[in-house]
Amino acid sequence: MTALTARPPVATPTRRDRRAARTLASRILGYAVLIFFGLVFLYPFVIQLGNSFKTEPDAAANPLSPFADPVTTAGFERIFAGTNFPLWLGNSLLVTVLVTLGRVFFDSLAGYALARLRFRGRAGLFAAVIAVMAVPGVVLLIPKFLVLNQLGIYNSYAGLIVPLLADAAGVFIMKQFFESIPVSVEEAARIDGAGVFRTYWSVVLPMARPALITLTILSFQGSWNEFPHSLVSVQDPDLFTLPRGLADLVSGSLGKGTQYPLKLGAALLATIPVAVLFVVFQRYFVRGGNEGAEKG
Amino acid sequence: MTTEAPAAPATTGERPPRRTGRGIRGNENLAGWLFVAPVIVILGLFLLLPILMALWVSLTDWNGQGSPFTTQVPFVGVDNYTTLFTEDGLARRDLMTSIRNNIYYVAIVVPAQTALALGLALIVNNRMLRGKAFFRSAFYFPSVTSSVAISVVFLFLFANSGAVNQLLGVLGIDGPQWFADSRGVLHLLLATLGLDTAPAALTDGGPFGLSWWDWLSGPSVAMTSIIALVVWTTSGTFMLMFLAALQSVPVALDEASTLDGASRWQRFRHVTLPMIRATTFLVLTLGLIGSWQVFDQVYVMSQGEPAKTTITPAYLSYRTAFRDFDYGSGAAISFVLFLIIIVFTLLQRRVMADRDTDAPAAGRRWRRRVPGGSSS
Known part of the structure; x- marks a missing residue:
């Protein structure tokens, strides 16, 4: 409480602006971190989904891409027919x-x-x-x-x-x-x-x-x-x-x-x-x- | 059902009933045992009895033929154990290698998953951000999926021309052949410092048949990919524990320290961290217990290879018994591992018990876990 009396909470406009800017910055940073980890935790599943519809050469050449080109269900057909x-x-x-x-x-x-x-x-x-x-x-x-x-x-x-x-x-x-x-x-x-x-x-x-x-x-x-x-x-x-x-x-x-x-x-x-x-x-x-x- | 027989006649008139319904409880002895009987039979038959059987087998040289409980099976006493620790040979080398691998694994996994879990919990607990529920689920989801299925995905991610190496390529780094690379990370670090060949002082000798140089290898490159997988899958569970703890930190406390002019780091260090100390201990000890049990990932991703650098005691015991048909030695390794894990479990229960006596208010639900503390 001593800090309170020593530093009255009446903020000057510039200080308030600075604080608002800081909150905004930290909020943006917060979302950035959130999205980064969201990708880290979910993207492997996206890759899994995307690559399961790829042809084998496509999966070997573009493992990061979630989009199959061409899209094929050959893998799934072989899952049911060949295993x-x-x-x-x-x-x-x-x-x-x-x-x-x-x-x-x-x-x-x-x-x-x-x-x-x-x-x-x-x-x-x-x-x-x-x-x-x-x-x-x-x-x-x-x-x-x-x-x-x-x-x-x-x-x-x-x-x-x-x-x-x-x-x-x-x-x-x-x-x-x-x-x-x-x-x-x-x-x-x-x-x-x-x-x-x-x-x-x-x-x-x-x-x-x-x-x-x-x-x-x-x-x-x-x-x-x-x-x-x-x-x-x-x-x-x-x-x-x-x-x-x-x-x-x-x-x-x-x-x-x-x-x-x-x-x-x-x-x-x-x-x-x-x-x-x-x-x-x-x-x-x-x-x-x-x-x-x-x-x- | 016999338990449904009306119990009223059981009431005796000699003493005034202490509480209503005392007489009704007359047949509870029988009912109680009938209720717990299935669980006792299953756990006794498939948990306690097997442990005793394995203890016996660990004292024999049973090779998997016939029953281990006949006189034909050679009884060898504690030989299987002494071979593991005192005789210079392959068995000891393998066990020590597996223990070394697991120590490095634990040394990275436990701090990394704890820090990541706490970090994730702090972000998800941030009052200013929206969409937290979604991200909380996203972080937790890997924890509930099948370890085998996830291992398949990570095999693909860490393949030679896989997603991870492609990502590293974007950053200009030439990624390693993850699952073929048995080089130790510490050795690699030393190599960058110019220490290419092992100094003779370190290769000449060392404890338990492994040279000092081998002990100091660090986790192999292959092991780091398993470490990455495990940290990724377990952090979500521990994040939930941290989140529960963070939510019990009074908001007023945080606000008061903000008014007192504490910086964000100071608030975390001196307000938040002490308040969640107990949960941190819990996460650390659960991590220690869990990371000595790594098995599925090793089985699916590397089978202990390359050059036995991803072998762990759990996998070694499996392999010794079911591939080399040396059940005695395999069982002995299991008990060594059991002992290691029990030590950490006792440590954890000790810490938790201390916490309950220290801070009854903060102890909340954990307290009930302590045996005896539960009888109402």
Whole structure:
């Protein structure tokens, strides 16, 4: 406050002009920086889109240009005719739908129990969930292979799907949410004679819509993009999911040439479902991003 | 469902109920365990059990044939671990190379993504600019896309005659052959200072079978393109965390310091930065934990090549097990990596716990994460 008395805020016109000029300059600079980074973050996708419609020589000669000249869908035709892309797509859809359903159901069941039901061992279980969240996925590559191999479900849909049907982070998100809704409604239902499952299913779950949407989106995105698990759970090309097939495509089982239009097109098609989801449900993604931060 | 059985008869009359509905909770023990059973089975079977199995395999020389849990599999004790650290050989060389690569990777990725994320958050948080929501989404979008698909795009961008080299060409720079270039960046820098050949003092010896000169290589040119990709994809997520923190900084505080005549830099340095200190720690430690796990990008973009300069411990463990069929050694590398990551995780939880006791008001949601702190 001493600064205030020492320097009265009555600005002379010249000073005000200077300040206005400075604000304008800093605003222009702000937009310039914003647009620069906007390009840095979005232009690679523009390049991807543009080049997937190019001929191979065109893509090699003008990789920066977003405009295909001539425009050709040859790359996309070859994706569907010359690769197993449709198969990968089908596998990915199957895995994603089942994993998402499983996670939403099992994670919310467990989350509800940990938040509301009083049973022996609850505190210990929750501590275990927290501990499990800290286990880094990449150190599980060999362990997962071992157990799938031992159980005889290596190289099968079961191996691809079952291990992903529940995740600790999802349980955590659901528990946090259930704790935030008032108990009174449930208690009323219980006093009216509804059992535990009935209360959960028809009273609590409908109230948990926002958390369920968040979990659905996180699960969908996570299992659609999942790569390392498919790497250690299957080796039969008929069981490849999209990321696995895409990785296989890139590491060169393809004929001659770099075939970038085809690869970029395939990668683009694999990105579209999550991109659409992102545009439609953005705020849930943002929430999920911050929840994910907590899992650490 | 058994859990739906009416519970009312369970009420006992010996004590007056402490709260309404106590009797209704009679069957909660069973229901609780039934509710968590699927998750326990899945996580137990595919997370805890496998870790124990891998621990066993890391003590054997299993080659992938048959079951590792029979008496035919040679038990070698801690040999796989000692080979990695004490025996001069290929196994140790590879592990140390992978650790070196990952250290340089971490040393660049963590500061770069943290600084970029904070910078982006500051711009997006600027009250004077419009269209911020769009740009926030644009910056965040790469984070939600498939790591494999994005790696394909970056392979194209960093191709020999790709977009990046064309852009560098516009600036008059002759771009390198990114994914074929195993030269270390530090070596290249030293070369520009006239140090073309390694001094004998540095090539003669060094810790863990790698010469000092090799330790001091810096990330290879190939690795820098993976670094660029990762910084580009992760910054958006961390930007969101910084943004949440910035939005909790009281506007009045900023305005007061402006009135006090603080410059923009002073306000950032002495007002904003201390207020978001906790989030900065979180971003740094999450970055440390995450960047020791880099795998997908290496698998798709370089497979550890050129000259093993993009091999990381995660990729090395995969390769040792599934390409060289040395599952024991591969599992041992996994546990070494596990240990490295756990150290950073414990550090992070420690820092977060401290923060909760230091500043209960600022702790907000993170606090609930601490085990035990959650019981209502």
